Amino acid sequence: KNEVEQSPQNLTAQEGEFITINCSYSVGISALHWLQQHPGGGIVSLFMLSSGKKKHGRLIATINIQEKHSSLHITASHPRDSAVYICAVEDYGGSQGNLIFGKGTKLSVKP
Amino acid sequence: EPEVTQTPSHQVTQMGQEVILRCVPISNHLYFYWYRQILGQKVEFLVSFYNNEISEKSEIFDDQFSVERPDGSNFTLKIRSTKLEDSAMYFCASSEGFFDTEAFFGQGTRLTVV
Numbered sequence: 001k002n003e004v005e006q007s008p009q010n011l012t013a014q015e016g017e018f019i020t021i022n023c024s025y026s027v028g029i030s031a032l033h034w035l036q037q038h039p040g041g042g043i044v045s046l047f048m049l050s051s052g053k054k055k056h057g058r059l060i061a062t063i064n065i066q067e068k069h070s071s072l073h074i075t076a077s078h079p080r081d082s083a084v085y086i087c088a089v090e091d092y093g094g095s096q097g098n099l100i101f102g103k104g105t106k107l108s109v110k111p
Numbered sequence: 112e113p114e115v116t117q118t119p120s121h122q123v124t125q126m127g128q129e130v131i132l133r134c135v136p137i138s139n140h141l142y143f144y145w146y147r148q149i150l151g152q153k154v155e156f157l158v159s160f161y162n163n164e165i166s167e168k169s170e171i172f173d174d175q176f177s178v179e180r181p182d183g184s185n186f187t188l189k190i191r192s193t194k195l196e197d198s199a200m201y202f203c204a205s206s207e208g209f210f211d212t213e214a215f216f217g218q219g220t221r222l223t224v225v
Contacts, residue, residue, distance in 0.1 A: 041219045097167075097204070099214075
């Protein structure tokens with residue numbers, strides 16, 4: 001079974017800083033998801049990746065399949081980016097939706 | 112923008128009671144999922160559902176749990192006889208397809224068993 005590790009667990013940044021959150025996993029996957037969990041608890045899907053890089057606004061997600069590693073970058077961070085960022089993977093050969101989640105990275109962006 | 116809707120947002124129930132958590136997935140989505148997150152812990156997969164049957168379920172999804180799509184719009188999770196350890200945030204999600212499609216999550220239902 002896949003093990004998903006995220007780092008750092010907690011991250012405090014000043015507004016405007018470039019932020020990187022890392023995710024590593026232990027066995028081959030078919031897809032990796034980055035999710036954002038708001039302070040109220042709701043979850044929003046940010047990206048789904050199986051290779052390469054995706055960009056949406058100030059968010060960039062990359063994945064290196066050989067190294068079993070993904071990063072989520074936030075450029076020009078803003079206090080509204082404060083949330084928990086969760087990495088989740090679908091095991092290769094596993095079914096859609098059977099995600100294995102990391103513990104999350106709690107990001108706090110100070111004005 | 113279409114969204115997954117869950118009701119209620121918070122439910123308090125007595126231990127041993129049955130609860131039904133309700134979800135309205137996005138209308139053209141075909142795959143439905145339930146996850147749970149015990150306070151302070153990771154999100155965990157419970158079950159996936161397609162074509163009116165369970166596709167896959169986790170070890171957590173024992174005989175106390177059931178899912179149903181009673182009509183064309185709702186997707187429900189029933190816990191037959193709640194235990195204290197069922198207290199958690201329950202998330203419903205849906206996706207359009209099976210491979211390489213994004214899952215959309217609801218806002219969650221916080222279940223408190225007392």
